[in-house]
Amino acid sequence: MEIFGSTFDDSVFSESRDRASVSVSSYSPKLCESEWFCQSEALDTDDSLEKQKVYKFRGDLAVRRGDYQKALDAYSSCLQWIADNNLTIRRDVLEGMARCCTRLGQRERALHLTELLSKEASNTCHLTSLLLLKVSIFQHFGAVESSVCVLQQLCSLLPFNPWHWLSLGQTCEQLLGRSPGAAEEQEAGQVEEEEEEEEEFSQDRIWLKACACFIRTRLLLRILQQQQSSFVLRRSESALQLMEEALRRLQPGEPRLQALTEVMSEDLVPEKMREDYQDGESLSSVSLQSFRERWWDKVLLRGRGASQGTGTDTET
Template sequence: MEIFGSTFDDSVFLEARDRVSVALSSYNAKLCKPEKALDAYSSCLEWIADNNLTIRRDVLEGMARCCTRLGQRDRALDLADLLSKEASNTCHLISLLLLKVSIYQHFGDVRLKMSSLQQLCSMLPFNPWHWYSLGQTCLQLLESDRTTGLCSPQRFESVEEQSEEQQEEAAELDEDRIWLKACTCFIRTRLLLRILRQQQSSFVLQRTESTLQTTDEVLQRLNPKETTLQALTEVVSEDLIPEKMREDYQDGESLASVCLQSFKGRWWNKILLTGVLETDGCQHQTQTDTES
């Protein structure tokens, strides 16, 4: 009687050096022009069954990205709103926020892009790349202020004529606050990348090391005081506990069971309570400003 598995071909157990390696041909994804792709997506949408929500979401997102490339901002956002009404779990919401970031970035709406990135940082607090993108967006706002006065108070009506929402927007776009938020994002990015690089290798580690170097250079340009660095580091590192990081909710969990704190409630209010904005924000001066 033969033992089960004893008749396997001996070639399965050959040493790796004896096996013939086969060179894989390069793969080129098929690309369509945005207009043609949009027509294809629209036709496909008509044939999708009402209960096939997964394919429907993929098609709607594809249509939104096509509209973005075609410069159809309103239609792209309408499709994004349609996706938001059908979102039922964290995966859906994360995909939607990433879509909105790409739309706002394409059309140069930095303020709304920053709002979506803040939501991503609240949903995925241990993802360094969303923090890095948010920090870069804050830098973009600071650069825009030098040329267009985007963060300037003169951009708004007098305080007496402003609605509560306008006053909130004016406060959020204050240059010192944007500078402080940029410092916060890059400090958080640096902390998270230092934790992750202990488990990385190859090109992934190279990307991390390169981003860490860029982050250090940006913080040098932002030029916060040492006391500010210490205060911000203390605030944004208090949840970086291995057990807590592992217990963070998983993608795909029902939105009904996820309690999300806003970016403002989770970090920003704590940062403002440190008083660093009063002691450093009004006096900060980046190296770029000094050189100019």
């Protein structure tokens, strides 16, 4: 009995001259002038794909030049010519439209476009791009509390990415000294339980969350430093200096610093941090509740237990 795959076709070993020759037709590449898509005759075609390209290129060029209204118009026209199965280009155009709306001060329309994107998010990369887009929109309009909520989802999605934790810590620090909701109007649905919103964004809790995020960032960067070099290593070293300065400003005190370090390092084990496990959580599990259950509830519990440390005490 022959083992599957153990025999070969003799033609594989035949001389090249014995094989049938395949004629290749001549190929003439298409030559395009610079910014050819800006010409009016570029749209003189019945090919929907060609029209899609023209409008997409016009939008990209307008964004590069800072003409966001012109870019928005071009992207809107492009959207009409995108095939239903071309989800990649559709997502790219919708994101471009959302960023243009943000620059033009059209907050509601920008957030509406993110909702359209969320319905088509089918993997970790899609959701990561969507959450980063929402963060940029909220930060542009000064909606710091909403930015915190979205960054918490990012940290739940990619728990071993130090830069998301750094962004969350820095955003929390921006809220210190402000009353909850003082500089923004909360979007419906951004905070899961509105009755707990004031407590969630109290100064004590925000201070404690900032400390925990900076500690988590420092832990992750120290681990990653072991396999870094060149400019990547220098970037991590600069970020670590920022962490030390931030913690000196916040003054968590040694007992609380140790307690928070224990909480934020519990899942930092080689088995969980392998690249195979860093593809993010399932889309359905990425929520504010996920962040609370994995870290925040423990941070509150340990923070209260270490309340004898220096710095601002957590609420009781």
